[in-house]
Amino acid sequence: MSAPALELSGLKKSFGKAEIIRGIDLSIGKAERHAIIGPNGAGKSTLFNLITARFPPTAGTVKLHGEDLAGLQPFQINRKGLSRSFQITNIFPAMTVFENVRCALLWAQGYRYSFWHLVNRKRELTEGAEAILEQINLLPRRNLPAGTLSYAEQRALEIGITIAGGANVIMLDEPTAGMSHSETDYITDLIMKVTEGKTLVMVEHDMGVVFNLADRISVLVYGEIIATGTPEAVRADPKVQEAYLGAALEAEH
């Protein structure tokens, strides 16, 4: 049996005396779509930041395809095939949409810190970036500065940048935050399309999106996972209903 795509064991994080993540064990299989839900302040984004080495964990390990990520920098983790998006749109606003995606392709296509290639002369770079733009439906916006796109388009671009490098583990932090209904549907379809065959880990508030997309769901409350399972199982779990889901589902309907 091969190692799971992502494996967390005993993961803890404290900021001073405040324990934000209080021991998380979670295993996410290959090509699984996994959603992490939980009330505000549960530590979802912190968990993301621990996995991607934005913060160092206080204790515990993160393994990507069985390999311990301890001590690695974000860029090194990215090179191992894990890519993430951010809760607050995190793109290169002054650069064009096309350049945003092209930058995301550079390392993956092996250019490293090259100063002996000219990016404009590389057909596979241009075509690769255009293929991504086509996937995220931003080809007509190709030459606009990314900062001038609408919010939903910027979120789509962020997803495009995240997947462009060909990472096989994709982590999306609230991809539909602050979106209208139609925009949410659009982004959900987009996520479905672009993460085909890849491992997806996402934090999401919108229950509609979560139950549509996820194969399995983990519920995070006060730094601990209180339940993990299929959407149906999680929905039926009394602990979950008590802690979070009941209230959220009521608000939905």
Add this chain to the structure above:
Amino acid sequence: MSQTDLPDPARPKEQITTDPSRASERLRAGGLTLTIGPWVIAAVLLAILPSIFTSNAALTIMNQMWITVVFALAYNMLLGQGGMLSFGHAVYAGVGGFACMHIMNASDFFASFPLPVLPIFGGLFGMGLALIVGSFSTRNAGTVFAMISLGVGELIAACSVIIVAFFGGEEGISGDRTYAMPFFGNEFLQQIDVYYLTSFWVLVSAVLMYLWSRTPVGRMANAVRDNPERAEFLGYSARWVRFFSFVASGFFAGIAGGLFAINYEILTEENLNTASSGVILLVTFLGGVGLFFRPIIGAIVFTLVQTVLSLQTELWAFYAGTLFVATVMFFPGGLAGLMMMHVPVFKLGKARLLILPYLKTLLPAAIGTLALCALVEMTFHVRHAASGDHEMTLFWTTFDSHTALPWIVAIAIAVVGLGIARMTAPALRDAWNEANTAGGAA
């Protein structure tokens, strides 16, 4: 418009190929001719300028200009492309220049290669120093980087009086460029020979620096400048990207230093100190940070102010400072950004609409400003001329600076000129808006 800096000059060219369907094909077809055009024009200009401005003084000014251009472009690799604000970049040019002076003085070695090769050594020494300093200073951008650059700059400037063997103490190091191996029989005895050498290097350096901005590491320099965190999550270490930009910038700064050594045949502590570092920052900002070619404008304008204006008045630094402050305050895109603001107007074919309003506002404003300058000059004369020397000449007029009449005239012109400019400014604003609106009768 000028604030939303487009990070690279190739964009407008790429936009010409904006066909959403298959832009990649077209890019390859048209890219080369579109990129070569401006360089050919630049080369032709460099070649014919000495036939227009023939005097030795003009050649000296142009040499200085081109050296400043190379240095400013190198500096912009850091500040504009990489987002690193350095307060001590003169040391890389300076050390490159000092190294070249020592090579000039090592007569056997110097005689073994032609002079035009010398700036490469300057570049290598500048790069060597940048390798050392960059290894620890590029860990962070922002304030930390700025402070380290300032500290290292001061440190090396201070070394000039300590390590006398290399920096020559207070007298500096001087040499003779003519000891090099003759280059096709040319010994670079005359200013015009040096001009062509400098022109060659300014063109080569500019092309190389431009190409650098089109390479993967050059593109990522922009990405790291805009959003270092995002760049890290794309597989790039922000620190390494900054390091490579820094080293490349050090190389081209060293080339500028080498050209300086060839031109002036002397280097002193002045080439290393904070004042020189400040000047290049000022030049770059004056032209405009960001877009590749902008600092060139800054270098040209500043050198003109520094050379031509300094012949006219002792207060040139005061005017240069005022120009700098005004540019930074009112035109964050720099002088080049100010020019670029007019591109849409020309594209809309409405430039004609602006001519009259510009004349109505800018002419009185210019006259008023000159009158203000006259007041400054008169004050300076009254305070600093030798006692008993009451006679001064300003704008081809000789008068007694201790009488009331010239003051009244200058104040009146200033008030009237600036007053008219103020009154006509709303009309100019309307014309500007009109000229920037598509459609309507042109």
